[in-house]
Amino acid sequence: MKKSNLWSLRLGFSGKESDKIEKLGLEKFLKHSYDSKFDKQLPAFLDDDPKTLLELKALRESIKTADSEFKKKVLKKEIYSNVELKKWWINKMRTDEFPLRENMVVFWHNHFVSTSQKVKVNYWIYQHNMILREHAFGNFKELTKQIVKSNAMIKYLDNVDNKKGKYNENLSRELLELFTIGIGNYTENDIKEGAKALAGLNYGDEGGVYRKIPEDNSDKTYFGKTGNWKSDDLVDIIFEQKNIPYLITRKILKWFIYDNPPEDLVVYYGDYFRKQKFEIEPLLTKIFTEEFKKENSGNKIKNPLVYILQLCDELQMENVNDAAIMAFIKQQGMDLYNQVNVKGWDGGNSWLTSQIYLQRNNTADLLCSGKSLNRKVLKTMINGVEKEKSEYEKTAVKVAFDSGGNNKTIISELSDRLLFAVNDSEQKDMENLLKYDFDPKDPHADFAVVRLFNYITKLPEYQLI
Known part of the structure; x- marks a missing residue:
């Protein structure tokens, strides 16, 4: 597979970026991706959804005394907004000129998980998604601070139930185990003290705010440091720890290049990430430009x-x-x-x-x-x-190929674009499908090439990048 095609799939979601990578070179392509603008306008389908705490409270109060028809209408609107939110995001992935930002948003979305099924408030899910988009190439520590204080995360990990004297450790635990440093690099006491620091962090109109009554203002000892810590303080302390860079560099390597990242690369890029003070953009540039030079195709199953x-x-x-x-x-x-x-x-x-x-x-x-x-x-x-x-509805389909070639050159062209490797048996099968007397100028040539493409999509090698 040509490198431009391989990396178009890795950095975007299809082969559409291959020509840009070829023309600009990888570094300029990455720069364009980092500089890409994104729409901050609230999608129209959320216009009528509750956004402030007062609006949410009013809606919930009205549901209590409402008839079944009104309740069905509210539920239908909630489902509609959730579906539209998914379609809105998929459209961005498909149509953005430089889709690396959206690929990073999907990556962060799977790192800082917060599901609509649990959160239920679609505007909060949208806010969470926009935090990821805004900080996609920014600073990991700052992104972590913003996510911990997002309404979606507070709801998803039950921090609204975390109160002084009656602690809920969910957010404190996942902040360490899944979001930052990973298992084996903290103690159960750190989780307990972290929960105290997060006690009282509750919903706000634009993000989490501390409420005085459930807030714990006692001193907490977190990773050996004592003080009246709050959510931002916890993140600052976590990011001082020796092993902080490696969980995220492992996940980035896994998302883009290797299903099983070599541990030496995890440490190598992690050490660089720490030197860059956890700035994501230079980390991505280093990973992508250095891995681009290597022969490492076929190490990852397409999502x-x-x-x-x-x-x-x-x-x-x-x-x-x-x-x-x-x-x-x-x-x-x-x-x-x-x-x-x-x-x-x-x-x-x-x-x-x-x-x-x-x-x-x-x-x-x-x-x-x-x-x-x-x-x-x-x-x-x-x-x-x-x-x-x-x-079934019919739709026109065709696969791009060089109409000036012959069966072998066209097979080679599709193989270079779609497969990281081709064995002798597969080569023979393709030559049987696109026979030596194939005429690329024939009106039915498109059908023959689509048939060849369909064969290729079934190959194990096609599933890998």
Whole structure:
């Protein structure tokens, strides 16, 4: 696979960035990605959702005395906003000129997990998502401070129940175990003292605020330092610890390049991250530019987003339904805003179970045959069950290829673009599909190349980047 194609998949969600990487070079491409602007305008579908604590309280009070019709209407609006929020984000991934920022938002979203199912307030989920977008390439310590004080995280990890004398340790524990330093680098006492420091941190209109009655203003000893610590203080102290950089560098390497990152690279990049005072942009530049020079393709299984967006891009599909993309990745175990638990998606082999592989193959068959992807169709495809032919919508598909080539050059062209390796058996199969007498000028040439592409999507090598 050409490096520009490989890194387009790793840094974006499809092969669309390969020409830019080729033309600009990786460093300039990264700079453009870091400098990319993003929309801060509140999406219209959230206009009528409650945003302040007073609005939330008023809505909840009205529900208490309301009839069943009104309650159904409120629930329907909540579900609608949640679905629109997912579609809004998927559209950004698909249409942004430099989608690395959105890829980083997905990464942080899976690091600082906060699910809509638990949080329920869609505006808080949106706020959480915008914090991740704004700080995607910023400072890890500052991002951690902002997330700990977000309404979504306070709700998700039950910190509203964390009060002086009646402590809830959830947020304190996950701050250490999953968000910053990792298991083995703190004590149970640090968790208990951290919970005291977080006691009373409750919802606010724009983020968490301390409430006087449940707040604990006693001195706490955290990692050996004593004082009346609050949430920001905890983060500052954590980031002074020796092992702070390694959990996050391991996760970044896993997200972008290696399902099983070599430990020496985790330490090497982690030490650099500490020297950069936990600035994310220089860390990413160092990782991407140094790993770009190596031969390291085939070390990572594509996640469902990369799989489906690459498929749609290669087939040059127009007007792809964002709701169908949303349904496909949910079916594949990557439901946005709804990870199974606070640890997030495992990635790696979990993206390629036999069931998921079957779903991928069925979807590739569907799209390569010119049938459009929609949520109803996906529901019937879980076990390969076909719908009635009349229920499919047809859509035009074709795969880009050099019409001046021959069967072998076109096979080589697609292999370079799509596969990190090709064995002799696969090469023969492809040559049997696109025979020596193939005429690229023939009106039916597009169909033959799409058939070849469909074969390629079934290969184990196609699942890897």
